[in-house]
Amino acid sequence: MTSLILRCLLLVAVVAISSGNGVRYTANWTSIDSRPLPVWYDESKIGIFVHWGVFSVPGYGQFSEWFWQSWRDAHRADEVEFMKKNYPVGFTYADFAHDFKAQFFEPDDWAEIFEASGAKKGLHFGLYHSLYDWFHPLYLKDKASGYKTQEFVFQKALPELVNLVMTYKPELIWSDGDWEAPDTYWNSTEFLAWLYNDSPVKDFVVVNDRWGNGCYCKHGGYYNCADRFTPGSLPNHKWEKCQSIDYHSWGYRRNMKLIELMDLPTIITDMVYVVALGGNYLLNIGPMEDGMISPLFEERLRGMGAWLGVNGEAIYSSKPWRVQGENTTVPVWYTSKNNTVYAILLEWPSKLLFDLAAPKTSADTNVTILDDPSVPLKWVSTTPTGLVVLMPDIMPVSPGRGWVLKLEGVV
Template sequence: MLFAVVLFFFSGVVVDARYAANWTSLDARPLPTWYDEAKLGIFVHWGVYSVPGFGSEWFWWHWQGQQPPDPKCVSYMSKNYPPGFSYPEFAPQFHAQLFDPHQWADIFKASGAKYVVLTAKHHEGFTTWDSPFSWNWNAVNTGPHRDLVGDLADAVRNQSLHYGLYNSLYEWFHPLYLIDKKNGFKTQEFVINKLLPEMYNMVVRYKPEVIWSDGDWEAPDTYWNSTAFLAWLYNDSPVKDTVVTNDRWGAGCACKHGGYYNCKDKYTPGQLPTHKWEKCTSVDTYSWGYRRNMRLSELMDLPTIIKDLVQTVALGGNYLLNVGPTAEGTIPPVFEERLRGVGAWLQINGEAIYASKPWRDQYDNTTLPIWFTSKGSTVYAIVTVKPPKSIVQLSSPKTSSKTKVTLLGNPKPLAWSPLHPNAGLTFYCLSFQKHLDRPGL
């Protein structure tokens, strides 16, 4: 059970600028304020890999790319598909016939998330929109015969949520990419003829407010022409004032360049970073895409998700929680249950999360694990385990006669006393345990 205690102690706007195509200039761009205030986003990995639904979204690579191939993937194919079956043959089976974007958007809204990031293209190269640069390998020419990116964009924005798109820079088996790779990335046939035209088209068409770049690590940012693209994005694109980007723009860029930092999947810093960051993680701890063979024990439970969210926000980060829909276009009920559970907790405790800032001390473990957030003179102490009794001690706060302590969801002030002269406090109340047992906590 997790809850937030409010301690009342009485004691970024984007500027108009032109950015040059270099990291010194691009990194100086202020992060649009909506992103830091949002705190929680939903990540959605959905593509052709959802059809085999085995192992992970890297199924094609594990089956036919890496050497030697993953024997589990080879066995899965030999047992369930005819000899000679190719990965592209999965695309016509990606029907998405049960996809209801408004239902998805309702779930995302109920989760308490403020933004949604959908995979427009993963490393397999299949686009979930009608890319003119991905002929017959997109969701309109085959499979659903539907603009999945556009349909979800409308539904998400109708719920007043920000909409973003994940885009992989590289593609495992694209012929032009393989040529450039063979040439040691001294040629840019893939970048000039496929990647950049597609990205420009995607931004102008869908106006994403998050561009979640990936697949950058095999080549430097100079190969990808990353700085030129970002300069256009920040200066002249239709989302120049609101768009945010991550740090995956070339080998060595992670945790160094970009709008906010991912650093690595499921990244958790040991201390408060000096730069805005985001933790991306998945309800399914083994995969980002849908897996038919997932087990309940392999999923994050609700208390774990909330604790992870709290720690991330206390350390100044945003939390991007992933779910993988089925090839039919449904969000598995176990994922929906997790998302709605997070939303129920945020309905009571969201004040301690949204638009909050890290406090001078982020963590207190005097008697219980407690994370702090703040807004001005208000400090939120988020207790991440159920106390053995209705008494909690905090060593960090500096108190005075004007200090007031309340429990979110309960308007009555809590009785408290100093732990030390002018420092720390002990608070307690008879209704404390009853509050912890309320639904959604």
């Protein structure tokens, strides 16, 4: 009876009620995929991903956010041995919650760090939601049935999603944990039809592509595809790369080493590549259980923000250019905005005369460097395309190891 009542309540939640905007989406992928992506997402380019929870207390493992599964389900040797050495027999994962005190958590401090990182998308509120649940008895029951039953979906997953939307009104939903079951089990298209038609965030919410086995890189809003997705050429659909500063884990690891973290030039190189190929860059940190963000993570975020403070014009609201990159002398990636092209150099040229092969100059061409935009740089055109730029005598200081030439009046 409870299951039937919840099914009825959910049906009420997803029944279409005219929203007055003239566009209605039905519960199928053809319709759901036709929804235009809200403009704010593409313009923002940079976001911050945060993995913080009870798993931050042990802060250990190949992927610390998977500690419970690794210890109790996969029985990975490292996690099992860690528990034997450090905790008494009978200690459960739920017992970690007693030490998840967040005694130093200051949301204003987090917000200031995220703003300083240059992550304009970070100022749009998003929520992560895992569809499946490792140990939930209803999920395990549905799984044992070959996903022919949906008790977990109707009693936990979908009511939880609807509650998250109604309570917190997120501007972005980052769905995950979808891969074990098809989207028809999760009732994903029904939820998304309600989200796009009748929810309080229908006009501006953005979602990713993890809504069931076989969906990613195929259905949904923007595409995450796999973690750390890095296409080799320009995709034909808006996409995102989620990347953790810690190469190994998304959650905090107490035993992480400096060599296992991305340095600032690596972050800038990765971000520039993603944006040049039309993607958004979602950079992850894992706070500590007490609510502090590691100074190492904070330093990387502030360094990224400082670089964007000088060069963000080439990143925010930009579009891929007709040529995404070249490597004639140093690695160069291109972005564009209106009638301006930005050449992003990831190494400083060894000679003052620097060749760019792709741009076609005109009588209106003007070249500046964003480190000193008030001073035009001298240049001459080459045939059949390209130009040679006289670079500044002194290399501008750039801890991120990236410099941007602004090319106006080129095609």
